[in-house]
Amino acid sequence: MAIGLATVLADDNSLELVAAADTVSGLLAQTTDLDLAILDLRLGDGSTPRSNVDALAEHGIETLVYTCGEDPYLVRAAAKAGVLGILLKSTPAADTLDAIRQAAQGTPVPTQDWAAAIDGDPALREVGLTPRQLDVLALYANGEKASTVARMTGLAEQTVIDYLARIRKRYAEAGRPAPTKTDLYKRALEDGWLPRPEQPRR
Structure with a gap:
């Protein structure tokens, strides 16, 4: 990511790439004198967007996410963590520069991708699950x-069973049936309510 950003920033005198690292801890070990951190969501140490944004915020550093956007769970987690914006790597260079300039001033960057992450997946809104049902689903x-879900959520077991029946019904009505537990797992992945499994390293 750093090489790509360095290329984008090369011809812009108003912005300076001060440091780059594979992890947030590695970045902070180099310097904390930063106006803005540009964060990839998948880092080699397996850290979460929330922990990284919090670590940067402790040093007064705002965060702009720069991502491929392929994992809705990570994108949604970043949006909830209080970042200034979510920028796709496919964004044209000129728009990327404008967004970085804006974020470097501490101003939110209201992209469609960020708004979608905050609002939730459109398909999920059509399913119409409540926050409590989402807890049970996840x-x-x-x-x-x-x-176990009943104990973890403080709900009665029968209430959990009723929620699961309603969740299955709503997915079926939305044309995305989930009659089995495996199907529910797939739907939760599709809608970004569970993290995608890590790909085995070769």
């Missing part, structure tokens, strides 16, 4: 039993 689809 836990159950990730492998927990209904009784």
Whole structure:
């Protein structure tokens, strides 16, 4: 990512690439005198967007996300973490520069991708799940039993079972049936409510 950004910034005298690192901890070890950090969502140390944004914020550094946007879970996590914006790597260079200039001044960058991440997936809105139902879906689809989900959420087990029935019904009505637990796991992945499994390293 740093090489690509360096290329974008090369002909702009108003912006300076001060430091680059593979991890946020590595960046902060180099310097904390930064107006803005441009963060990729997938870092080699397996850190989360929330922990990285929080670590930068402790030093008064604002964050702009620069991502391929292929993982809705990570994008949504970044949006909730309080970043200034979410910028796709496919954004034209001129627009990328404008966004970085704006973020470097501490001004939010209202891109469509950021708004979509905050609002949630359009398909999920059509399904119409409540926040409590989403909690149940995420836990159950990730492998927990209904009784365990009940303990973790403070709900009665029968309430969890009822929620799961309503969730399945709403997905079916949206043309995305999820009759099995595996199907619910797939839907939760599609809508960004569970992190995608890490790809095995070769």
